[in-house]
Amino acid sequence: MDGKFLMVAIPLVAGYLLDLLLGDPRWLPHPIRLFGNTISKGEKLLNTGRYKVLKGALLTMLLCVLVFSCFYFTQRWLLSISTPAYYIFASIFVFYGLANRSLLQEGKEVFDALEHRGLEAGRKRLSWIVGRQTSALNENQIRTAVFETLSENLSDGVIAPLFYYAAGGIPAMMVYKMINTLDSMIGYKSERYFYFGKFAARLDDVANFIPARLTALLMVLVTFSKQGMVYILKYGHQHASPNSGYPEAALAGILQCRFGGPNTYHGQVVVKPYIGEVPREIAHEELKKVMYVNHAVTAVMICLLLLIDILLKS
Numbered sequence: 001m002d003g004k005f006l007m008v009a010i011p012l013v014a015g016y017l018l019d020l021l022l023g024d025p026r027w028l029p030h031p032i033r034l035f036g037n038t039i040s041k042g043e044k045l046l047n048t049g050r051y052k053v054l055k056g057a058l059l060t061m062l063l064c065v066l067v068f069s070c071f072y073f074t075q076r077w078l079l080s081i082s083t084p085a086y087y088i089f090a091s092i093f094v095f096y097g098l099a100n101r102s103l104l105q106e107g108k109e110v111f112d113a114l115e116h117r118g119l120e121a122g123r124k125r126l127s128w129i130v131g132r133q134t135s136a137l138n139e140n141q142i143r144t145a146v147f148e149t150l151s152e153n154l155s156d157g158v159i160a161p162l163f164y165y166a167a168g169g170i171p172a173m174m175v176y177k178m179i180n181t182l183d184s185m186i187g188y189k190s191e192r193y194f195y196f197g198k199f200a201a202r203l204d205d206v207a208n209f210i211p212a213r214l215t216a217l218l219m220v221l222v223t224f225s226k227q228g229m230v231y232i233l234k235y236g237h238q239h240a241s242p243n244s245g246y247p248e249a250a251l252a253g254i255l256q257c258r259f260g261g262p263n264t265y266h267g268q269v270v271v272k273p274y275i276g277e278v279p280r281e282i283a284h285e286e287l288k289k290v291m292y293v294n295h296a297v298t299a300v301m302i303c304l305l306l307l308i309d310i311l312l313k314s
Contacts, residue, residue: 008309010087012165015094016302022095024102031096031174035181038063043186047196057199060182067178071171090170097165097173099157100298104291107146111287114142133264143282147290148259151219151251152244154294156180159218159301160211166305179207205242212243215297216250222296228253235275245275252276254293255286 024030042063046055071093078086106129114122122142123134130145137145164176183204186197216236220228231253232246239245239260252259258276262269 002313005309005313007086007090008166008169009306011090011094011170012162012302012305014087014091015096015098016298018091018095019098019101022101023105024099031093032177032181035063035067035178036185039182039185043196047186047192052195053198056186056196060179060200060203063178063182064175068171068175071174075170093170093174094165097161097170097177098298099153099161100294103150103153103157104294107150107290108287110142110146111284114139115284131265133267136264140281143284143286144257144259146287147251147255147257147282148248150290150294151215151247154219154297155208155212155215155243155247158294158298159215160208162298162301162305163211163214164207166308176207179204208243212246216246218297218300219247219250219254219293222300223254223293225250225254227256231276235273238273239275240270240272249275251290251293255282255289256280257282 022028039059042059046059075086075089078089110122110125110129113125119139119142122139123137126137126142126145127134130149132145134142134145160180161173161176165173168175179200182197182200186193187201187204188194188197213236216228216232219225220232228250231249235249235252236246239248248259252275256276256278258274258279260272260275262271264270
């Protein structure tokens with residue numbers, strides 16, 4: 001096989017298989033924690049006084065350039081001394097860049113807590129993975145929140161990293177992870193972050209524009225759901241986020257249920273448009289179908305990237 005193809009394919013497949021096997025063990029050191037600690041220190045240092053938009057933009061761009069440079073030059077150095085060392089390095093960071101097994105495990109744990117330990121346990125477990133307040137949610141709202149999170153993070157945590165790996169290898173994949181981490185930490189409209197995190201939030205919107213829509217299309221493809229496509233076209237653009245609505249609309253159409261509506265964030269009620277027309281109860285067993293969708297979309301994306309790389313290098 002062509003050496004350039006193997007340089008892309010081996011880390012891609014190995015990292016994917018590692019994610020399937022291991023997920024994200026809490027004991028394992030993770031670069032996202034380092035990203036988060038760096039962002040936190042930079043925010044405390046710069047998010048004061050005047051010119052907060054400019055300071056936030058400078059921090060965002062500096063961290064993105066730093067991440068790209070570190071991974072780009074490390075990759076080049078490894079290739080110059082040992083191809084197997086490069087394969088190990090790249091495979092590990094593809095694994096770190098993906099979050100599908102851990103994402104599904106988090107959702108399953110919420111469902112299991114709700115099913116076996118009751119409403120309060122479900123609310124508490126959900127609070128670990130969503131930003132909304134969970135203390136007043138009923139069972140159906142908890143299940144709905146899990147499905148919204150699984151669909152949105154299928155894009156952010158799986159398809160987008162793979163998309164940027166295909167576009168620019170490990171350096172581009174890790175820059176995307178930094179952008180996503182910046183958005184999750186400072187990209188809020190709260191008083192503290194409204195100006196400082198504005199650039200990071202907009203950069204995240206741009207970075208996710210194609211992956212979010214690609215995710216939604218793949219979700220429809222693996223389920224052969226005409227209703228999913230109808231919902232994408234009808235509701236995808238109605239979400240407050242320019243991107244999250246597309247995978248959420250796809251899943252709502254696949255399940256023929258309703259997402260969205262008002263929720264409480266940081267003590268304030270935020271009214272979001274509904275996605276879907278059927279406000280039905282979601283059953284515990286439907287998690288299996290959503291897990292299938294996530295696994296199938298990920299596998300199809302991996303195969304598509306391998307096929308595209310073969311065609312480009314043939």
